[in-house]
Amino acid sequence: MRIGLAYDLIRWEEKALAYTIKDLGHTLELIHVPESVFYLTEPTIRGLDVTFERCVSFYRALASSLTLEAQGVFVVNTFDVIRNCGDKMLTTAVLAKKGVPVPRTMIAFDKVRALEAAKTIGYPVVVKPIYGSWGRMIAKADDESSLLDILDFRENMPSPHFQIHYIQEFIRKPGRDIRAYYLWGEVPVAIYRVSRNWKTNTALGARAEPANLDESTKELVIKAGEAMGSGVLGVDLMEDEDGRIVVSEVNAVVEFKNTVRVTGYDLPRKIVSSTVEALKA
Amino acid sequence: MVKVTCPICGGKLDIPEDSLPGELFEHEDCGAHLELVINEGRFELKLAEEIAEDWGQ
Numbered sequence: 001m002r003i004g005l006a007y008d009l010i011r012w013e014e015k016a017l018a019y020t021i022k023d024l025g026h027t028l029e030l031i032h033v034p035e036s037v038f039y040l041t042e043p044t045i046r047g048l049d050v051t052f053e054r055c056v057s058f059y060r061a062l063a064s065s066l067t068l069e070a071q072g073v074f075v076v077n078t079f080d081v082i083r084n085c086g087d088k089m090l091t092t093a094v095l096a097k098k099g100v101p102v103p104r105t106m107i108a109f110d111k112v113r114a115l116e117a118a119k120t121i122g123y124p125v126v127v128k129p130i131y132g133s134w135g136r137m138i139a140k141a142d143d144e145s146s147l148l149d150i151l152d153f154r155e156n157m158p159s160p161h162f163q164i165h166y167i168q169e170f171i172r173k174p175g176r177d178i179r180a181y182y183l184w185g186e187v188p189v190a191i192y193r194v195s196r197n198w199k200t201n202t203a204l205g206a207r208a209e210p211a212n213l214d215e216s217t218k219e220l221v222i223k224a225g226e227a228m229g230s231g232v233l234g235v236d237l238m239e240d241e242d243g244r245i246v247v248s249e250v251n252a253v254v255e256f257k258n259t260v261r262v263t264g265y266d267l268p269r270k271i272v273s274s275t276v277e278a279l280k281a
Numbered sequence: 282m283v284k285v286t287c288p289i290c291g292g293k294l295d296i297p298e299d300s301l302p303g304e305l306f307e308h309e310d311c312g313a314h315l316e317l318v319i320n321e322g323r324f325e326l327k328l329a330e331e332i333a334e335d336w337g338q
Contacts (some may be wrong), residue, residue, distance in 0.1 A: 009316070009330075010304040018301065032302045058335040133337015159334065234338065251338040 001276060004051030004073065006031040006064050012257040014054050016268040024272055033060050038067035045071040050279055052232075052271075053074050054253055058086045058131060061253055067097040074076050076275050077231040077252045084228055085252035088166055089130045091228070098227035100220070101246045103238070104169040109193060111151045114165040119148050124170040127154070130161050133251075134203035141171060171238040171246060178211055178237040178245075179259065180218075181267060184226030184278040187218040191258065208258040217245060224250060241281075285324045291312040296324055305329055 003026045021028045029048060033055055049075050065079040079083070084090045092105045103126075106117035118125045124142045127150050127195045132138075132248045138190035154162045177199035177200040180190035190213050195206035201270045202208055213221070224247045234254030239245050282295040290311035304317045306326065315326040 007303060010301050015301070015304070030301065035302065056336050056338075057333060058337065131335055136337075253338050255338045 001278075002027045002029060002047055003272070004029040004031050004048045004068075005054060006033055006051050006061075006068065006075075007054040007056075008033050008060050011056070011255070013255055013268070016257075016260070017052060017054065017272065018162070020268040020272045024269070024276075027277075031064070033064045036064075038071075039066060040067055040070055042133040043071055045073055048073045048265045050074045050076060050275060052275070053082060054133060056253065058082075058133075062086070074279065077233070081229040081231050081233075082252040085233070087130050088128055088249065089164065091250055092166075092168075094252075095112060095224060095227055095247055097168045098223070100224045101229050101244070103171055103246050103248065106167050108165045108167065109163060110165075110277050111148065111155070114151055114167060115147065117165075118144070121167065121169050123147075126168045126170050127151075128166045128168065130164055130166050135199040135201035138199060140198060170198075171240045171248075173200065173238050173240070174199070176206075176209075176239075177248070178206075178213070178217070178239070179238060180213060180221040180235045181212075181254070181256065181259070182221050182230075182233040182235050183270060183274045184230060184232075185222060185226070186274065187213065187221045188262050188270050189259060189267060190221075191262060202258050208262045210263045220245060220247070228252075232275065283324045285317075285326050287311060287313060287315065288326055288328060294326065296326075297320075299323070 003021045013222050046139040047257040053061050053065045053075050061082050065075045068075045069079055084094050095102045108114040108117045124140050127139050129137045139150045176192045176194045189213040192209045192211045193200040200206045224235045225233050228250050234251035237245050237246050260267050284293050285296050287308045292310045300317050302319045306315045314329040316329040318325045
C-alpha cells in the first residue's frame with residue numbers, strides 16, 4: 001500500500017511509524033504539513049491508500065485531515081474523530097450521549113454561573129481548558145475562593161475559549177490513571193501513569209508502568225473508542241475510591257513512546273498492521 | 282552523518298543521514314532547540330517552534 005504520514009514535527013512516534021511502514025513493505029509518503037499546500041477545491045493527491053494524521057498542533061491536524069479527506073484520502077484518524085477528541089467539551093458530550101461513564105461535567109460562561117455549577121458538583125472541582133494537552137492550564141479548586149481566583153485568571157486570558165468554563169467533578173484517583181490504546185476495536189496494550197501529583201500526565205513527570213486490564217475495563221475502552229468513531233486512539237481512564245472507572249479523555253494523535261519503552265510491545269507495528277487490515281475489511 | 286551549522290551559535294552539529302524534515306535536534310554546545318529543513322536535498326537547521334497552546338496529543 002501507499003501510506004502517507006502527515007506531520008509537523010518528527011517525534012519518536014512519527015519516526016517509529018515511518019520506519020514501520022517501510023519495514024512492512026509499504027510505500028511511505030511523507031507529508032510535512034507546514035511546508036505543504038493543500039487544495040480544497042481541486043484534486044491533486046492521487047494514489048494514497050491511507051494517511052496517518054500525526055500533527056502535534058491540533059489546528060494543523062484538523063486542517064490537514066479535512067483537506068486530505070476532501071481529496072478522497074482515507075485519514076486515520078478522521079477529521080471528525082480529531083475534532084471530537086481535541087475539544088474536551090465535545091469529547092465529554094459525545095461519550096456521555098453514548099452511555100460511556102465520564103466525570104460529572106458542566107459548562108458555564110461567567111463567574112456567577114461557574115460558581116453555581118461548582119456548588120452543584122461539589123468541591124473540589126477541576127477546571128480545564130477545552131483545548132490543550134499534556135495537563136497544561138488544568139486547575140483544581142478546593143473551595144469557592146480558589147475557584148474564583150482561577151476564573152479570574154481565565155477571564156483575563158486573550159483566547160476566547162478560556163471564556164468557556166469547563167468544570168468537572170474531581171476524581172480521587174489511587175495515585176495513578178490508565179492510558180489504554182484502542183485500535184480498531186481492540187485494546188492491545190495499556191499502561192498506568194503513576195504520580196503523587198493529582199495530574200498524572202507523563203509530560204508532567206508521571207511514571208509509566210505496564211497495566212493488565214480486566215475484561216470489563218477493556219470493554220469500557222472499546223465502548224469509548226467506538227463512541228468517538230473508531231480508529232487509533234489513546235483512551236485515558238480514572239479509577240475512583242469506590243472502584244468506579246470513568247473516561248477522562250480520548251486522544252486522536254496519540255503518543256506512545258513511554259508505553260513501548262515500559263511494555264516492550266511493538267505498538268507502531270500494531271497501529272500500521274491493524275489499520276491496513278481495517279482498510280481491507 | 283552530515284555536518285550542519287547551528288543558526289544560533291554557528292557551531293556544527295552531526296545530523297544522521299536518514300533524518301527527516303521536521304525532526305528536532307538539541308545543539309549541546311549552545312542549548313538551542315533546532316528543526317531540520319531539507320532544501321533540495323541540502324540539510325539546514327532552523328530554530329524550532331515554541332510549544333503552542335494547541336499542541337498535544
